[in-house]
Amino acid sequence: MRNIVLRANDGADHVISVAAASLCKTVASLLQDLEASKGEDTDPLIVPLPNVCNCTLQKVLGFCEQQRAFDELCTASPAAQQADLTRQIQAWQMEYMQVSTDELYHLVMAAHYLNVPRLLDLCTDAMAERIRGKSPAQVRECFGLKPSLSPEEEEEIRRSNLWALN
Amino acid sequence: MALHELPSDILRRVVLLLCDMDMAQLSMSCRRARKLVAEEPLWEQKVSEIVRNDPAFQAISEETTESLRAWLGGPSFKVIYKLFVSLGLWPEGIWREQPSLNHKQRCKGSMHKISCIPGGVFLAETFANQRHAPSFQLTLQEREERWPVLRLAAYNGELSPAYWQTVNVALVEPGPQSMPQGTPARMKGSAAVPLSRWRPYKPSRNDADRLEHQGPGSVILLFCCHMPPLPFPNAVAPLPAAPGLQPSADAILGRLQGMYSTYYGPHGMEFLHITYGDMDLPLANLLPHGKCFAGLKVTGDPNVPAGKLSFCVSADNVKLGSYSGFEHEEVAPGEYANVYRDIVRFGPGDNFELVAIEERPVIARYYGLGQINASTQLWAPKWVEVQVIAYSDVKPTFSLLWADPGRHWRHIMDFTAMQLSRRPALCDMPQQA
Numbered sequence: 001m002r003n004i005v006l007r008a009n010d011g012a013d014h015v016i017s018v019a020a021a022s023l024c025k026t027v028a029s030l031l032q033d034l035e036a037s038k039g040e041d042t043d044p045l046i047v048p049l050p051n052v053c054n055c056t057l058q059k060v061l062g063f064c065e066q067q068r069a070f071d072e073l074c075t076a077s078p079a080a081q082q083a084d085l086t087r088q089i090q091a092w093q094m095e096y097m098q099v100s101t102d103e104l105y106h107l108v109m110a111a112h113y114l115n116v117p118r119l120l121d122l123c124t125d126a127m128a129e130r131i132r133g134k135s136p137a138q139v140r141e142c143f144g145l146k147p148s149l150s151p152e153e154e155e156e157i158r159r160s161n162l163w164a165l166n
Numbered sequence: 167m168a169l170h171e172l173p174s175d176i177l178r179r180v181v182l183l184l185c186d187m188d189m190a191q192l193s194m195s196c197r198r199a200r201k202l203v204a205e206e207p208l209w210e211q212k213v214s215e216i217v218r219n220d221p222a223f224q225a226i227s228e229e230t231t232e233s234l235r236a237w238l239g240g241p242s243f244k245v246i247y248k249l250f251v252s253l254g255l256w257p258e259g260i261w262r263e264q265p266s267l268n269h270k271q272r273c274k275g276s277m278h279k280i281s282c283i284p285g286g287v288f289l290a291e292t293f294a295n296q297r298h299a300p301s302f303q304l305t306l307q308e309r310e311e312r313w314p315v316l317r318l319a320a321y322n323g324e325l326s327p328a329y330w331q332t333v334n335v336a337l338v339e340p341g342p343q344s345m346p347q348g349t350p351a352r353m354k355g356s357a358a359v360p361l362s363r364w365r366p367y368k369p370s371r372n373d374a375d376r377l378e379h380q381g382p383g384s385v386i387l388l389f390c391c392h393m394p395p396l397p398f399p400n401a402v403a404p405l406p407a408a409p410g411l412q413p414s415a416d417a418i419l420g421r422l423q424g425m426y427s428t429y430y431g432p433h434g435m436e437f438l439h440i441t442y443g444d445m446d447l448p449l450a451n452l453l454p455h456g457k458c459f460a461g462l463k464v465t466g467d468p469n470v471p472a473g474k475l476s477f478c479v480s481a482d483n484v485k486l487g488s489y490s491g492f493e494h495e496e497v498a499p500g501e502y503a504n505v506y507r508d509i510v511r512f513g514p515g516d517n518f519e520l521v522a523i524e525e526r527p528v529i530a531r532y533y534g535l536g537q538i539n540a541s542t543q544l545w546a547p548k549w550v551e552v553q554v555i556a557y558s559d560v561k562p563t564f565s566l567l568w569a570d571p572g573r574h575w576r577h578i579m580d581f582t583a584m585q586l587s588r589r590p591a592l593c594d595m596p597q598q599a
Contacts, residue, residue, distance in 0.1 A: 128183035136194035148197040157194045164186035
């Protein structure tokens with residue numbers, strides 16, 4: 001079995017299992033291409049990730065390993081325990097998403113780059129959750145945006161969206 | 167790193183998770199968000215989600231978004247979406263016509279059933295005066311930023327299909343300033359025009375001219391969705407909790423009053439006003455005295471038109487408890503037995519399915535009479551045996567089971583309480599500044 005090493009932009013290496021790596025579609029397809037061209041090989045596959053910093057990579061890998069473990073639990077446990085397990089997974093995901101907005105940006109970018117669909121879903125959910133129920137000013141504050149619309153423009157958008165705002 | 171540095175496709179995914187209100191708020195926060203929320207593919211996706219997920223769209227759920235758009239005359243998806251939302255997702259349903267403010271109109275304040283016919287045209291039927299006749303068709307037009315406007319092609323009732331009129335229909339509570347200009351006229355009902363005579367209305371270049379110079383004979387109708395005299399149960403009240411105690415036959419029926427919809431087989435969806443109490447009905451010799459539970463047709467069909475009773479059952483002629491589906495019936499002259507006949511429910515179109523009545527949480531059955539009329543040309547009704555079936559569950563709220571003597575099956579209709587809460591009260595919307 002081949003080892004996979006993901007290298008963050010600061011040079012730190014992380015070894016992950018093939019099973020966990022299969023959740024990252026980018027890495028998985030890389031691995032597939034390599035095996036197709038070279039056949040079985042035991043050399044470690046080193047994947048440099050110049051866009052991903054060390055702490056974000058750690059966070060992403062934590063997700064992959066944990067999801068892998070949950071998947072195995074799901075297939076192994078009887079139907080009666082599935083609901084319980086789902087609750088457990090949701091609780092873990094909630095805990096996992098307790099990050100700052102900046103961390104969330106990096107995480108969503110890494111999930112996008114590494115193509116981890118489930119993590120991407122989780123991140124977009126978390127971002128939507130942070131937008132929900134907020135006024136435009138609160139959205140700007142939460143995401144560190146500078147006001148780029150004039151008050152007149154803002155008023156114009158408000159008027160054309162009255163159907164949704166009431 | 168900030169929100170605007172994220173790739174657009176990630177942001178699109180986030181925006182799609184938001185509700186309309188949050189989307190509007192977000193679009194006011196910065197230029198990037200404004201641009202993103204205005205994107206047409208986003209609205210296309212929202213339209214397709216609404217069509218796929220809402221049962222109200224069952225009839226068109228197979229349509230692609232593009233065919234839907236072509237069908238509606240080509241407005242933007244945002245406008246289609248707004249129409250769906252502001253009309254309670256789909257204009258199908260009962261609408262009351264707003265009496266014109268400063269004109270005398272013959273059809274003042276009458277009610278219409280708006281439904282969708284093949285070809286993507288909304289058909290409105292006037293039913294306030296018991297006519298069951300298509301009165302006009304509606305197509306969607308993008309005319310105003312704030313509200314989608316339905317354009318209306320009125321049928322003049324003279325059986326001359328070449329003569330169509332186009333008029334404005336604004337779907338807002340009219341203020342004097344929002345009244346489209348035009349000359350009002352009598353609107354004639356056309357008696358029993360077969361649907362096949364109706365041509366799908368196609369917007370043409372001449373429409374604009376016609377709108378500019380509306381001659382005598384054009385009609386202005388303004389719709390709003392308030393129908394104050396009839397109660398709409400948003401949710402049927404749960405039965406009074408009495409542990410270990412069977413609710414009384416009276417309590418079960420009392421909570422079911424209001425507006426309901428159901429499918430009358432090939433006639434499609436119709437609406438009924440259900441009342442309960444002491445009634446002065448022309449059935450005194452057929453039903454036992456006492457309180458009655460009756461369904462009045464608010465929309466009708468060629469057989470039993472609007473304004474007629476569909477059924478009436480007696481609160482006293484009741485069997486409480488669950489139902490096995492077996493009935494004591496005459497199987498041969500003078501010979502009775504407990505028989506089970508398949509129970510069939512007709513749905514939209516030609517669909518039907520078998521109903522396992524014994525698996526439903528039946529709590530009571532009330533016997534009475536239902537009205538049928540064999541001819542579409544002649545009003546010669548007959549009263550036949552029916553039973554109203556009440557459930558402990560809230561969906562379906564109640565059913566009407568027809569005896570259908572002489573058949574191998576019986577047919578059942580499930581009644582759904584009209585959910586008016588989905589429909590925002592357009593009249594309550596603030597006037598545009």
